[in-house]
Structures are given as C-alpha cells and as structure tokens.
Amino acid sequence: MRIGIIGAGIGGLVAAAGLQADGHDVTVYERRDAPAAVGAGLTLFVNAFAALDAIGLGDTVRAVSADALGRMRSGQRRPSGRWLVSVPPGSGPAVRSLHRAELHSALLARLPAGMVRAGSTAQADPGGAPVVTVDGALERFDLVVAADGIRSGARRTWGLDRGVRYAGYTAWRGVTASRGHLADEAGEAWGAGARFGIVPLPDDRVYWFAVLTAAEGADFGDEPAMLRERFGGWHAPIPALLDATPTSALLRHDIHDLAALPPRCVAGRGVLLGDAAHAMTPDLGQGAGQAIEDAATLVLLLRHAGAPDAALREYDRLRRRRARTLWHGSRLAGRVAQASSPAAVATRDVLMRAMPAGAAVRAAARVARWQEPQGVSPGESR
Ligand SMILES: Cc1cc2nc3c(=O)[nH]c(=O)nc-3n(C[C@H](O)[C@H](O)[C@H](O)COP(=O)(O)OP(=O)(O)OC[C@H]3O[C@@H](n4cnc5c(N)ncnc54)[C@H](O)[C@@H]3O)c2cc1C
Secondary structure (H helix, E strand, O other): EEEEOOOOOOHHHHHHHHHHOOOOOOEEEEEEEEEEOOOEEEEEEEEHHHHHOOOOHHHHHHHEEEOOOHOOOEEOOOOOOEEEEEEEOOOOOEEEEEHHHHHHHHHHOOOOOEEEEEEEOOEOOOOOOOEEEOEEEEOOOEEEOOOEEEEEEEHOOOOOOOOEEEEEEEEEEEEEEOOOOOOOOOOOEOOOOOOEEEEEEHEEEEEEEEEOOOOOOOOOOOOHHHHHHOOOOOOHHHHHHHHHHHHOOOEEEEEEEOOOOOOEEEEEEEEEHHHHHHHHHHHOOOOOOOHHHHHHHHHHHHHOOOOOOOOHHHHHHHHHHHHHHHHHHHHHHHHHHHOOHHHHHHHHHHHHHHOOOOHHHHHHHHHHHOOOOOOHHHHHHH
16 A cells, blocks of 8 residues: 655654555655654653564664663652652563654664655645645545644644643653662652652663643743752752753653544544544653554554455544543543642642552553454455
8 A cells, every 4th residue: 555654753653664564655754854853761661562563663662772660669759759659670561761862763764765755744635535735746645644743733634633731731851871870769759749750761871851830831941940949859869860961951841632532533544643643641651652552553454454444443443442541541640740739749648658569560550551453354344
C-alpha cells in the first residue's frame, strides 16, 4: 500500500519504520525543517517495548536506552526525602529511560533516505479520502496516518476535535551529567502543588523534571533562580541537579491533554495516531508508549487483514479502549500528585504511606501491559 504519514514525532516514525519493513511504500511529512526532537528524557515501560519488539524495533530503542531506573529504589517521597511509597529495585514493571533526541535519531536511521520530507506541512482531506495537500499539490495514497500531535490539524479537519485542556500545571525539564548525584535512588518527590522527578539516563546523565501548579502561561521571571528557590530546600540531590543544569538546557512546557477524546480515531481512509488521537498528561509516563502501541497495532493489523478497512475498524476499537483508560488514569495521577491544599496534601500522604509497595507495583504493572492484536477475522475483511 502507499501510505502517507503526517508528522515525524515518535508515533509517526515508529509507524513509518514498521510499515516500510512490511513492504509498504511510505512517505512521512514533517512541517519542521529538521525532524529532530525537542525534549529531554523519556521513560518507556515494558508495554512500549513489547509493541516495539512485535514490529522489529525493540533492539533499536534498547540500544539508545538504559535500564538503570528499574535497578534503583524508586517511588514517591516527601520533599524532605522521607518515602511515601518505596518500590525496591527490580520490583516495578520493567522500564527504560532515554533521551528523546537519541530516540528520534535511532528511528530516523531505520528509514531510507528521503522517506521523511522535512519542511513539508501536510493537510488531510476533510472527507477522509487518502490524500494530503502539500505546498498546494495533492498527493494520493491508500491510507493517511495523522501522527501530527496534540494540536492535530487532521483531527480538526475530520471533525473529531473536542479541544485541548490546560491541566493546571507547568513543567520544566533538564538533562545534566550525573557526577554521582543519584547513588541508587530515583523517583519523584511530592510537595504541595509541586513535584520533582529524577530519572537516570544512559552515559551517566540525569533527566529531571519539576512541576508547579500555576496559571497557564504564568510568568516566573528568572526561571532557573525561581526553581532553585522553590526546590532548594528539597532532598538531595535535587538542589545539586538544578545547580548542575545549564540554563540553556532547561525546557518549560505548560501541560495539556485533550479536553475529551475523539469519538472515533478513523475517518474514511485516514487514521489518528499518538497524541493526535489521545494526548494525555505525562503523569503516568505513557504518552509516547501509547503512540508506540498505536503504531505497532496498526502495522500488525494491516499485516494480517485482507483489506485496510477491516484493520482500521479493529484499530479504532482496540486503541480507543486502551487510550481511554490511560488518558483518565493520567489525569487522576496528575490531580493526586499536584494536590495543593494542606488538607488534600495531608490526606494524600497518609493514603500513600498506608499503601503497600506491592499494591503500587501491581497497579503500575496493569497499566504497563500491551496486548498484541490477534488479527482481523476473515469475516471482517472486505
Ligand atoms: C513534559 C512531558 C513529559 C513527557 N514524558 C513522557 C514519558 O516519560 N514517557 C512517555 O511515554 N511519554 C511522555 N510524554 C508524552 C510524549 O512526549 C508524547 O505523548 C509523544 O511525544 C507524542 O508523540 P507523537 O508522535 O504522537 O506527537 P508529537 O511528538 O507531537 O509529533 C507530532 C509531529 O507532527 C508534526 N506536525 C504537526 N502538524 C503537521 C503537519 N500539518 N504537517 C507535517 N507535520 C506536522 C510536528 O511538527 C511533530 O513533529 C511527555 C510529555 C510531556 C509534555
């Protein structure tokens, strides 16, 4: 099949690599001049790797990621460092961490030169016909995959957009050389309307994120100074990580998710994938994992279905169900983690401390489970 993909983010690139390996003729349109990633670190759980393995990409991503996080004591603690929930090394769902830019490069390296057309903004067809318009020219396909992110133009064009919602908090991310900051502990510290997360990366680097409850677009003035003041009294190595991160390596993003999920993620011969279909808050660390699951599901269903329409129907059914769970779960996790009032924080902390680590591990394992599609029955193919 000829397949056009709008967007060379993680979702678009994984789909492109999987589809082209199956012999499809793939073109990827990316509006940015270079399809490189803006971002810092990323965690991918076992579900993402199961999906990557199913389409032959697991080792590509393992090669640029580290499993150090799973070998550390992790969980949630108070700003003082006292553990609320402590997950012993090796007992949580398998997780690997990596730098986004390195993931993008590794995925791009799997694609033939010229497959990604950078600097090309593509528009989907309002009727769901498998065509895209690029620089005024119509390009024809058998299928169009819209992996164009949270503010997906295709989702709007196909009448599936229900808006984007500000989650109520803003996040800073940084990457720094470790210099022995981590010892053998990682995870998140939760305060009142404030959170700090620490993740080891390959090559002794550390990815950290700081999250504050704030108005959308709030102006914090000198942000590095504000972060040092806000988190300067938190447990080690948080102040040292902030001090070690150059201002130029600091990223800030207000956190959004889809206000409501689209009623369908298929329109004719067009399909939404990744954040375009189900952008969720990053509180479960599953957004990219879901984009990867989408891509693998699509590749496998197209591989086994006689005709694409049956595969798309099954994709819509499977992926909307899975994404709905994680989209809701991410919102809930964000509300709990960002609790701000003294009463809410006190209640949260008491409940967290009462929770056995085993229960937290089982809940995380339920989230990190991907079920490979069993194919489309012959009766469903046309
Ligand atoms: C602070 C933060 C931390 C996160 N941490 C994690 C984590 O640890 N683990 C995890 O799994 N997820 C995490 N996520 C979520 C994850 O980053 C996203 O879910 C994931 O990157 C979505 O990938 P995507 O390919 O669907 O979309 P995107 O990465 O947004 O890619 C969309 C691409 O489409 C392009 N595009 C858009 N419109 C057009 C057009 N008309 N024509 C051509 N190109 C177009 C864009 O330029 C972009 O390159 C985090 C998110 C945030 C904000």
